[in-house]
Structure formats: structure tokens, C-alpha cells
Amino acid sequence: MTVGGLLVSLPxxxxxxxxxxxxxxxxxxxxxxxxxxxTIEHYVHLFQNxxxxxxxxxxxxxxxxxxxxxxxxxxxxxGFGKFQFKGKEAWFIVVLLTMMLPGQVTMIPTYLLLNEMGxxxxxxxxxxxxxxxxxxxxxxxxxMVTIPDxxxxxxxxxxxxxxxxFTRIIIPLSMPILAVQVILTFIGAWNSFLWPLIVANDEALxxxxxxxxxxxxxxxxxxxxxxxxxxxxxxxxxxxxxxxxKYIIEGFNVSGIK
Amino acid sequence: MKSxxxxxxxxxxxxxxxxxFSFVPILIAFGISFTDTNLIGLAxxxxxxxxxxxNYADLFSDKKFLExxxxxxxxxxxxxxxxxxxxFMIAFFLNLIGSWLASxxxxxxxxxxxxxxxxxxxxxxxxxxxxxxxxxxxxxxxDIDKVPWLEDPLVAKLSLILLAVWxxxxxxxxxxxxxxxAIPRVYYEAADIDGANRWQKLIKITIPSMSFATFFVTVTxxxxxxxxxxxxxVMTDGGPLNGTNSIALFIYQEGFQYNxxxxxxxxxxxxFAIIIVATLVQFKFRKSDQxx
Amino acid sequence: MLTTKKLxxxxxxxFILFVAACSDxxxxxxxxxxxxxxxxWTMSKALKDxxxxxxxxxxxxxxxxxxxxxxxxDKLLTAVASGEGPDVLQIGTTWVAEFAEASTFLxxxxxxxxxxxxxxxxxxxxxIGTTKYKEQTIGIPWYVDTRALFYRTDILADVGYxxxxxxxxxxxxxSRQLAARGDEQYAIDLPTTDPQFPFILAWEQGWNYEIGNGxxxxxxxxxxxxxxxxxLFYEEELSQTGEGKEFFQAFxxxxxxxxxxxxxxxxxxxxxxxxxxxxxxxxLMPSAENxxxxxxxxHLSIFHNSEKVDKSLDFINWMADPETQVEWxxxxxxxxANLSAWEDPALADDEMVSTFGEQLKSTQPxxxxxxxxxxxxxxxxxxxxxxxxxxxxxxxxEEFQTKAxxxxxx
Numbered sequence: 006m007t008v009g010g011l012l013v014s015l016p017x018x019x020x021x022x023x024x025x026x027x028x029x030x031x032x033x034x035x036x037x038x039x040x041x042x043x044t045i046e047h048y049v050h051l052f053q054n055x056x057x058x059x060x061x062x063x064x065x066x067x068x069x070x071x072x073x074x075x076x077x078x079x080x081x082x083x084g085f086g087k088f089q090f091k092g093k094e095a096w097f098i099v100v101l102l103t104m105m106l107p108g109q110v111t112m113i114p115t116y117l118l119l120n121e122m123g124x125x126x127x128x129x130x131x132x133x134x135x136x137x138x139x140x141x142x143x144x145x146x147x148x149m150v151t152i153p154d155x156x157x158x159x160x161x162x163x164x165x166x167x168x169x170x171f172t173r174i175i176i177p178l179s180m181p182i183l184a185v186q187v188i189l190t191f192i193g194a195w196n197s198f199l200w201p202l203i204v205a206n207d208e209a210l211x212x213x214x215x216x217x218x219x220x221x222x223x224x225x226x227x228x229x230x231x232x233x234x235x236x237x238x239x240x241x242x243x244x245x246x247x248x249x250x251k252y253i254i255e256g257f258n259v260s261g262i263k
Numbered sequence: 264m265k266s267x268x269x270x271x272x273x274x275x276x277x278x279x280x281x282x283x284f285s286f287v288p289i290l291i292a293f294g295i296s297f298t299d300t301n302l303i304g305l306a307x308x309x310x311x312x313x314x315x316x317x318n319y320a321d322l323f324s325d326k327k328f329l330e331x332x333x334x335x336x337x338x339x340x341x342x343x344x345x346x347x348x349x350x351f352m353i354a355f356f357l358n359l360i361g362s363w364l365a366s367x368x369x370x371x372x373x374x375x376x377x378x379x380x381x382x383x384x385x386x387x388x389x390x391x392x393x394x395x396x397x398x399x400x401x402x403x404x405x406d407i408d409k410v411p412w413l414e415d416p417l418v419a420k421l422s423l424i425l426l427a428v429w430x431x432x433x434x435x436x437x438x439x440x441x442x443x444x445a446i447p448r449v450y451y452e453a454a455d456i457d458g459a460n461r462w463q464k465l466i467k468i469t470i471p472s473m474s475f476a477t478f479f480v481t482v483t484x485x486x487x488x489x490x491x492x493x494x495x496x497v498m499t500d501g502g503p504l505n506g507t508n509s510i511a512l513f514i515y516q517e518g519f520q521y522n523x524x525x526x527x528x529x530x531x532x533x534x535f536a537i538i539i540v541a542t543l544v545q546f547k548f549r550k551s552d553q554x555x
Numbered sequence: 556m557l558t559t560k561k562l563x564x565x566x567x568x569x570f571i572l573f574v575a576a577c578s579d580x581x582x583x584x585x586x587x588x589x590x591x592x593x594x595x596w597t598m599s600k601a602l603k604d605x606x607x608x609x610x611x612x613x614x615x616x617x618x619x620x621x622x623x624x625x626x627x628x629d630k631l632l633t634a635v636a637s638g639e640g641p642d643v644l645q646i647g648t649t650w651v652a653e654f655a656e657a658s659t660f661l662x663x664x665x666x667x668x669x670x671x672x673x674x675x676x677x678x679x680x681x682x683i684g685t686t687k688y689k690e691q692t693i694g695i696p697w698y699v700d701t702r703a704l705f706y707r708t709d710i711l712a713d714v715g716y717x718x719x720x721x722x723x724x725x726x727x728x729x730s731r732q733l734a735a736r737g738d739e740q741y742a743i744d745l746p747t748t749d750p751q752f753p754f755i756l757a758w759e760q761g762w763n764y765e766i767g768n769g770x771x772x773x774x775x776x777x778x779x780x781x782x783x784x785x786x787l788f789y790e791e792e793l794s795q796t797g798e799g800k801e802f803f804q805a806f807x808x809x810x811x812x813x814x815x816x817x818x819x820x821x822x823x824x825x826x827x828x829x830x831x832x833x834x835x836x837x838x839l840m841p842s843a844e845n846x847x848x849x850x851x852x853x854h855l856s857i858f859h860n861s862e863k864v865d866k867s868l869d870f871i872n873w874m875a876d877p878e879t880q881v882e883w884x885x886x887x888x889x890x891x892a893n894l895s896a897w898e899d900p901a902l903a904d905d906e907m908v909s910t911f912g913e914q915l916k917s918t919q920p921x922x923x924x925x926x927x928x929x930x931x932x933x934x935x936x937x938x939x940x941x942x943x944x945x946x947x948x949x950x951x952x953e954e955f956q957t958k959a960x961x962x963x964x965x
Contacts, residue, residue: 028826028827029803029826029827029828032801032803032804033801033804034800034801034804054600112629112633113632113633113636116633116636116637117636117637120637120639125637125639199626199629202622202623202626202629202630203626203629203630203633205620206594206620206639206641207618207620208620208621215623218623218625218626219600219621219622219623220600221623221624221625222624222819223598223624224817224819224820225819225820225823
């Protein structure tokens with residue numbers, strides 16, 4: 006298992022170590038694992054050439070909004086998982102259908118819609134298309150089976166409001182899967198690339214990922230720089246991951262419910 | 264408190280946004296698939312002609328498209344069971360071992376899914392290099408001939424599958440881990456009293472109790488593999504000899520490299536139809552599964 | 556219930572940001588609403604720090620938006636579809652035809668005489684060739700690029716060509732000797748993914764693409780000769796079919812002592828293979844009937860519905876000025892399209908760069924048809940079938956001709 010683990014994470018380790026290698030060394034064959042001549046030039050280049058303040062704020066706004074999206078997704082997943090209502094199957098099929106077409110195909114139609122709504126070149130135009138994801142709704146819906154119906158009925162008998170039940174009972178009980186969702190949503194938002202680029206007609210709306218892509222040359226791939234950029238981008242993800250993975254395995258906290 | 268409107272309050276906001284920003288564009292794209300829209304048509308809509316089913320008819324005589332369907336089916340048949348199986352195994356074993364060790368391994372197994380795709384392409388490109396790659400070097404130590412990892416149409420498909428399974432395990436593993444937590448401990452305690460061994464517990468309790476998660480992972484993995492794109496895009500660009508081209512990559516080439524949006528859209532709705540059929544089949548299977 | 560509270564707090568915070576972000580929209584309107592500002596889309600990041608000088612001289616604000624190369628095509632597509640573009644945009648020579656066909660650009664023909672630096676004869680002839688589409692002038696050349704032969708002087712001297720092979724016959728002769736040096740020794744790394752390369756080979760065989768002739772162009776003798784020449788390098792293993800070693804490493808250890816590439820690789824070799832300094836050089840393409848290479852680079856164009864045509868033209872005029880062109884070369888190493896800029900010592904005194912300047916005079920614009928890229932990719936596919944799949948040349952060519960006819964008819 007240890008060997009397997011090492012093998013699995015090798016490209017990642019290589020990515021991090023390569024960010025400290027000179028451009029010459031990155032692609033040499035046979036490859037080196039540890040930099041022979043460690044350098045931080047790529048990081049220096051990164052920090053000097055990136056409009057960090059603007060890009061970081063934009064990225065954080067997108068991340069914050071994506072968490073609202075996560076909340077809406079969770080609500081919808083609960084709605085589909087724990088209620089019986091007319092047209093439920095039909096609506097759920099509509100949700101699922103949106104997963105089934107490759108994203109590139111709908112890029113231009115979505116852009117034209119945003120344009121009709123006057124949302125191009127706005128932050129809302131960047132955020133809205135990706136706010137809701139069928140994947141997340143479906144995932145939550147699947148996990149709702151693990152929550153006993155009796156629990157919800159008992160709360161209703163106690164006179165609890167529906168939204169109260171959702172926030173005070175359902176969400177705490179769904180912690181493991183919500184933790185997974187938070188991690189996935191964070192990564193998606195943190196790496197947002199295509200929409201900020203397509204929708205923005207002003208670099209003031211660019212994100213960190215777009216900023217990093219700008220550092221690449223047309224004809225020459227600067228691998229060391231790219232590795233430094235990815236390493237930098239992956240750090241917050243790993244921090245979020247280590248924080249939230251605890252909740253994945255913490256499991257039911259039933260004692261918290263009255 | 265609970266009225267017939269309550270469920271709609273829960274699903275309303277999400278479904279509304281999804282319809283506007285995902286479903287309507289799909290309908291538009293569906294319309295485009297019956298036209299000859301290209302870049303000229305996009306700039307001036309009056310130049311778009313409705314050509315009914317011509318795009319679809321052309322696709323079925325397009326050798327490259329048919330090859331990409333074949334390749335995609337190959338990817339799915341081998342890749343999906345492998346991806347679901349291996350991520351389940353990893354989650355299962357991680358759940359058994361001690362806590363601090365497990366949290367380290369969770370990070371390790373998760374890391375491929377957040378590694379930059381260019382780094383992946385470079386490292387795997389080296390591993391697979393026929394002349395100088397690590398894999399062939401290791402094989403040469405035990406006197407096995409050089410394997411043309413990315414240079415032969417069939418082997419290249421398998422190589423890409425291996426890479427994709429490695430990359431996709433992380434997310435499915437997390438979902439399985441979360442699902443393992445949802446199995447009430449009392450089940451295992453009862454089984455212990457009955458003297459069940461580990462294997463029996465796995466078969467009788469763990470796997471059935473996780474069917475809701477397995478179902479999710481299988482459906483989404485299947486959809487993901489039917490839309491297989493990134494790996495051939497960065498590693499082989501569909502080659503050698505179109506041997507690794509997938510439907511999604513074909514759509515990308517037609518729609519965005521050659522600006523044939525109508526043709527590309529038509530191809531994507533054939534993929535759409537395949538995905539719907541595959542998903543429906545799974546939903547049917549699940550209905551007969553009484554454990555859920 | 557601490558975690559729930561935390562979550563709710565986080566959500567509240569997020570929601571406030573969300574509202575803030577949405578209400579912030581008014582301030583991020585495109586810069587084009589300002590009368591004195593022109594917007595420029597470019598893929599060259601260096602342009603941002605380059606324009607302040609112009610802004611000062613002209614008293615006009617230039618709002619530069621940099622777009623990554625890989626996604627510039629997508630970005631242009633959405634601009635064309637919605638009619639929401641910039642005032643000035645950079646366009647690569649290979650994208651001219653497809654976007655011009657979609658009427659993306661303003662026809663500049665009637666303005667050319669009104670500005671000092673825009674006249675056709677200021678520029679390389681084939682660069683001008685790629686700005687003329689169906690009797691319109693769709694842009695003004697900004698910078699140019701082409702392909703030439705990089706070679707190891709020491710290794711080529713060993714096989715009798717210290718100056719590098721001047722003709723394709725010499726090239727074949729040298730290559731056979733080089734490949735005979737032993738296992739894993741090759742002669743040259745031919746570009747395998749570049750759709751322009753087969754065209755270069757064909758031009759050198761005296762072939763040219765005549766727009767009126769459509770798919771019949773590919774029936775001619777010169778085209779077949781080019782395919783055969785290409786095949787020879789793989790058949791005799793003068794070039795490696797597989798991925799092999801890293802490019803610069805193979806060049807510096809001598810296992811692939813020649814390659815065909817663009818001017819950017821001068822700097823790259825200096826940087827990545829410093830130990831072979833003085834042992835390599837650049838020369839003009841080997842010739843058959845001629846030694847024509849391709850004309851690449853980029854133009855500056857005006858988006859069809861720009862409301863600031865005069866200001867945009869003034870900016871382009873400044874960019875085309877010989878002095879600015881030299882400055883741009885110094886800032887970003889991209890070669891001037893303006894001929895008189897080449898007299899500046901910064902270029903004239905650099906031998907390798909001057910070689911590219913020389914090669915640029917013997918260039919051919921790519922076929923200016925929207926189907927160009929697709930045709931190029933199809934040729935590469937056919938070449939792969941011949942070189943790797945062992946297909947018969949005549950048969951593969953015939954299949955390609957059918958395909959080309961289909962593509963051009965569509």
C-alpha cells in the first residue's frame with residue numbers, strides 16, 4: 006500500500022519538485038526527481054508578473070458564490086430525495102439531462118443567452134452558468150436515503166418548520182457527503198477558467214487560473230513556470246482538503262439531535 | 264407547515280437556474296444540430312440554413328466519427344468497471360486502517376485528481392516513452408520487450424485508460440468513504456454476534472448498504488467515460504492513426520478547430536442519446552434491486 | 556451544533572459577497588464606452604507595458620486585454636457570435652481566412668493612403684499577401700515569423716556539410732550518413748504536428764495552391780513529390796517516428812542534429828543547451844525547385860463594428876512604424892513585418908536573426924481559404940497513415956484528394 010501510494014502520488018511530487026528546477030532540467034531524460042540546482046526563479050517570476058490582488062479577489066468571490074450554489078444544490082438534492090410530489094421524476098430527468106452533453110457544445114448558446122441578459126462582462130455572468138451542478142444535486146439525493154424518514158416525521162410532529170428541519174437536522178446528518186461537496190465545489194470554483202475568460206472583456210474580471218495561462222508563450226511551453234503555478238494553485242486545495250476530510254469520516258453525530 | 268409547495272421551495276431555485284443556464288442552451292444546441300451553422304452563420308444568422316437530418320446522415324458515413332464511437336465504447340467497457348472497482352477497494356481498505364495513517368493515504372490517493380494536467384502529461388509521457396520511459400526500462404530488467412505504450416492504436420487506448428483510472432480514483436474514493444460512514448454500526452455489531460467473518464460482512468453488509476453510492480458513482484463514471492476527452496487531448500491528440508480519438512474529442516475538433524458547429528452539435532446529440540440509453544439501463548437495473 | 560452555525564455564517568458571508576459582486580456590475584462595463592479609450596485584444600502579454608509610450612504621445616487610452624493563445628479562438632468565436640468585440644484585435648495569419656469569411660474585420664483598403672506607415676510596400680510581400688482577403692484589406696502586418704533550418708555545425712561538418720545542406724539532395728545525403736552513425740541516431744526532427752509543414756515541402760517542389768483550382772491542386776506532381784520526400788525520412792529512419800527524447804536534449808547530445816523551426820528557438824537553444832554554444836547555426840531552408848518557407852506571424856485588425864476607427868488606425872499606424880517595430884523586437888523578440896526596421900543594428904548585426912530576415916524574403920503565404928487548417932490536418936493524417944500505418948502513397952493520396960474535394964465543396 007505504501008508503494009502504491011508513492012506511485013500514485015509520483016506525478017504530484019514531481020510537479021512540486023520540478024517547480025524548483027531550472028527549465029533545462031525539467032524535461033531532461035532520464036528525469037531527475039530532486040532538483041540538482043534548486044531555484045526559486047519561477048516563483049519570483051510568478052509573483053512579479055501576476056496581478057495577484059485583482060485575480061485573487063475575483064477568485065475568492067467566485068469561491069464564495071459557489072458555496073451559495075452548493076447550498077442551493079443541497080436543498081434541491083434534499084427536495085428530490087425526501088419528498089414525493091407531482092412531476093418529480095420529470096424534473097429530475099431534466100436535471101440529469103444537463104450532465105449528458107459535453108460542456109463545449111453549449112458554450113456558445115450559453116454565451117449568447119448571457120449576452121441577451123446583458124450579463125457579459127459582469128461577475129454575475131461569470132458565476133451564474135456554473136452555480137448549479139446536476140452532479141451535486143444527484144449526489145445529495147442519493148445520500149438522502151441514509152437519513153431515516155422517521156427522524157423528519159418526528160421533527161414535523163414536534164412542530165418544526167421545514168427549513169428548520171433542513172438546516173438543523175438534514176445538514177448535520179449529511180456532514181460526510183457535504184464535506185465531499187465542499188471540497189469538490191471549492192476546487193471547481195478556485196480553478197475557474199473558461200467563463201471568466203469568455204465573459205470578461207476586461208482583465209479586471211480575470212481569475213488566478215486565467216492569469217497563470219497568460220504567462221505562457223505561444224511557441225514555447227515554460228514547464229518550470231507552469232509547475233510553479235500549479236503548485237501554488239494546489240496549496241489552498243490541499244488545505245481545504247485536509248480540513249474537510251475529517252468530516253467525511255466523522256460520520257453521524259446523532260447525539261446532537263433532540 | 265408542510266404543504267404541497269414545500270418540495271418546490273427546495274428544488275425551485277436550483278432547478279430554475281439549471282433550466283436557464285444549462286437546459287435552454289441544450290435546446291438551442293439541439294436546434295443548431297439541424298443546421299449548417301459554421302463561423303459565417305454564427306456571425307450572420309441569416310446565412311444559416313436548416314438542413315434537417317443531413318448532419319446526422321453524414322456522421323454515420325464519417326469514418327473518423329465511427330472510429331471514435333468504437334474507441335469510446337472500448338474505453339467505457341474496460342474503464343468503467345476498473346474505475347469503480349478500484350476506487351471502491353481503495354475506500355474500503357482506507358476505512359480499515361488506523362486513523363492518522365488513513366488520513367495521510369486519503370491525501371495521497373486524492374492528489375492525482377488535483378495535479379495539473381500538463382504535469383500529468385509530462386510525467387506520464389515520460390513513463391510511457393517507448394525508448395527512454397521508466398515502464399520499458401523496468402520491463403527490460405525482466406527481459407520483456409519494449410511495449411509501444413502510446414505508439415500503437417490498441418496499446419495506446421489501454422495506456423490512456425490506465426492513466427484515466429489513476430486520475431479519477433480520488434473523487435470516487437471520497438464518495439465511497441462518505442458512504443461507508445453512513446452504514447449504521449449496529450449492523451456490524453449484530454454480525455459480530457452471529458460470528459460472521461470479514462468477507463461475509465463485506466458481501467452481506469457493506470456492499471448492499473452502499474448500493475446507493477455505488478449507483479451514483481457508476482452512473483457518473485459512465486457518463487464521464489462516455490465523454491472521455493482530456494486524456495487523449497493532452498497525451499495523443501487522438502492518434503496514433505485515430506486510435507485514441509473519442510467522441511468528445513471529435514466534437515471538439517469539428518466544433519472548435521474547424522468551426523463546423525452544426526456538425527459538431529449533431530455529433531454531440533448522438534453522444535447524448537448513447538448516454539441517455541446507458542443511464543436508463545442503469546436506472547432500470549436499480550429498480551429491480553430491492554436493497555434500495 | 557457548532558458546525559452548523561459555522562456553516563450558516565460562512566453561507567451568510569458568501570451571500571453578502573454574492574450580492575456585492577452583482578451590484579458591482581455597473582463599474583465593470585467595457586472600457587469602450589469612454590470616448591478617448593480604444594480596447595485592444597492581444598495574445599502578447601508584453602503589449603501591456605509597451606503602449607504607455609503611445610498613450611503619452613497620442614493622448615489616447617489604450618486598454619489592452621491579454622488573452623491566452625490556447626483560448627483566443629474560443630474568445631474570438633463568442634465575439635463574432637455576439638458582435639461584441641474590441642476596437643483593435645491581433646489575428647494570427649492562419650486564422651485570417653476563416654474569420655474574414657465571417658466578416659469579422661473592417662475593410663481597411665480605403666484608409667491605407669491616409670497614414671504614413673500602412674502602405675503595402677512597407678512590408679514583406681507575403682505578409683501583405685495574408686492581409687488581402689477577397690479584395691479586402693483585413694489588417695496590417697504586425698510581426699512576422701517563418702521556419703528555417705537549425706543544425707549542428709560540428710556534426711554536419713563531419714559528414715561534409717559544415718554550412719548545412721543547401722538542397723534537399725544534400726539533405727538526404729547528409730541525413731543518410733547521420734542516421735548511419737548508429738542506434739538511436741537520427742538526422743533531423745521534422746515537425747509532425749504542424750499543418751504548415753507539408754505545404755512548405757510542396758512549395759519547395761514548385762507546387763502552389765491556386766484558390767480557383769480547389770482539390771485539383773493536390774493532383775499535381777509537386778505535391779506528390781513532397782509527400783514522397785517526407786516519407787523517405789521515415790522509411791529510412793532518418794527521422795524518428797515515435798516520441799523519443801526531449802527536443803533540446805536530442806539536439807545538444809547530437810542524436811538529432813537538425814530541426815526545422817522558428818526564430819524563437821534561437822533563444823531557447825541558448826537557454827536550454829548552453830553547452831553547445833558555437834556548435835550550431837541557422838541556415839535558409841534547403842531548396843529543391845526553390846527554398847520557400849511559410850509566412851507566419853500576426854496582424855492588427857479592426858473589429859467590424861468598432862466606433863473608433865480613426866483612433867484605432869492611428870494606433871495601428873504607430874505600431875507599424877519602423878521605430879516602434881524595432882522597439883517591439885527588442886521588447887518581445889518578435890520579428891518586424893516592416894522592411895526598413897530590419898536595417899536597424901539590433902537586427903542587422905545579429906547573424907542568426909538576419910538569416911530569418913533573409914528567409915522571410917523567400918516565403919509563401921498559406922492558402923488563404925477558410926478550410927486551410929482542416930486541409931492541413933488531413934494531410935498530416937494521410938502522412939501518418941503512410942509513414943506509420945504503411946499505407947501506399949498513391950492510394951493515400953487518392954483518398955486525401957477525395958477528402959479535400961469534400962471539404963472544399965461543403
